[in-house]
Amino acid sequence: MSKHPEDFNPEAPETFDSPHVEYARLRRECPVAHTQGLGGFWALTKYEDVKTAASDYRRFSTSVQNVVPKVAFTGRRPPLHLDPPEHTPYRKALNPLLGKDRADALEEKARQYTREALAPLVAKGGGDICMEFSSFLPVRVFGEWMNMPPEWLETLHEAGRAFVLSVHMNDPETMKSTSMRLYDMAKALIAERRERPMDPAIDPTCALLEARHEGQALPDELVVGSVRQILVVGIVAPMVMVGNICVHLSRDRALQDQLRADPSLIPAAIEEFLRLYTPYRGFARTTTEDVEFQGRTIPQGDPIALLYCSANRDEDVFANPDEFILNRPNIAEHLAFGRGPHNCPGLHIGRMELRLCLEELLAVTPNGFAVTGEVTMSRWPEVGALSVPLTFL
Structure with a gap:
């Protein structure tokens, strides 16, 4: 039996609001919490503690376990699975392709894809905004960014969603099998780029193949792992966030009408939605030495979940x-995109996707929309809606 107490149950059934109620309780009563659930881990719930652990890679390593539950059964996938300085060449190769200028260049295509993806829901007066819309749209935008052959996108959508659902169900065998399908796609894309290279200034795979560290090409197996990581990292969060936003706006019709009447408010609204409904809660670190938070010692080698979703609601x-x-004075302090060397490099594309989704959804629902069925919740490492039935009024 563990010497640590059971402070919370990460596998308890959840409603849309219940995670935030539970994390508020932990912040009050047990801000550094421990559980045996999902393999056993500590959880940091306070803003300053989460920010400290996210920023200090020397004491809090990402190379052992980077999410809760632990899912990396099939090899290391840079840059997320490496600490500096090993991770730096991968970020150096990818960061220029994820800047605001690249997001701006993608916007026209992304808006086209958004309208096309919404059209079937408009035609029938609603639908599941997550499963029928926001699970598809990021795949198309991502495929455009990755310069993927269009015929691959359906396979990526199916394989990526199967992997994510296996993580939610905490099913290790299915995690392995679905992850291997994504590895096969990564290997095929790398082979395609080796045969027909593209400009590394516009293609992420070629940027990784061209990258050098101390004069040497990056190891083949880690390039494969990096492409495999990229294949799903930008798909899940937008799907969950669109669902979360729609639930909130269905509850707050005045805000829905306000944003519809004045779309210039949408970027600021997106930032507050990101704070309020941060889609990731289980990014993890492993301690490299004994550390103390809030008077509680976490032993060396123990996994810690950085609860960004709790930190962003820290009183x-x-x-x-x-x-x-709207326009919260310190909104720039939110941690929805993380902090430190592993902050989300795709924040500009993510913000652009969410803005377009909300702009276009509000435009095609002049009479409003409402949740008219049961909301299905995601499980660790995400938090929020996985299925949201909407009716367009």
Whole structure:
């Protein structure tokens, strides 16, 4: 039996609001919590603690376990699975392709894809905004960014969703099999680029193949792992966030109408939605030495979940943290995209996708929309809606 107490149950059934109620309780009563669930781990719930652990890679390593539950059964996938300085050549290769200029260049195509993906729901007066819309759209935008052959996108959507669902179900065997399908896609894409190279200034795979560290090409198996990581990393969060936003706006019709009447408010609204409904909660680190938070010692070698979704509702940082406040004075402090060397490099594309989704959804629903069925919740490492039935009024 573990010497650590069971402070919370990460496998308990959840509703749309219950995770945030539970994390508020932990912040009050047990801000550094421990559980035997999902393999056993610690959880940091306070803003400053999460920010500290995310920023200090020397004491909090990502190379052992990077999410809860632990899912990396099939090899290391840079840059997320490496600490600096090993991870730096991968980020150096990819970061220029993920800047705001690249997001701006993608916007026209992304808006076209958004309208095309919404059209079937408009035609029938609604549908599942996650399963029928926001699970597909990021795959198309991502495929455009990756310069993937269009005929691969259906396979990527199916394989990526199968992997994500296996993680949610905490099914290790299915995680392995679906991850291997994504590895096969990564290997095929690398082979395609080796045979028909593209400009590394516009193609992520070629950028990784051309990257050098101390004069040497990056190891083949780690390039494969990096492409495999890229294949799903930008798909899940937008799907969950669109569902979360739609649930909130269905509950707050005045805000829905306000944003529809004045779309210039949407970028600011997206930032507050990201704070309020941060889609990831289980990014993890492993301690390289004994560390202390809030008077509690976490032993060397133990996994820690950095609960960004809890940190972003920390009462010590964000006033009235459970309320939506447009143009919140310190909104720039939210941690939805992380901190430190493993902050999300795709934040510009992510923000652009969410903005377009909300702009176009509001435009095609002049009479409003509402949730008219049961909301299905995602499980670790995400938090939020996985299925949201909407009716267009």
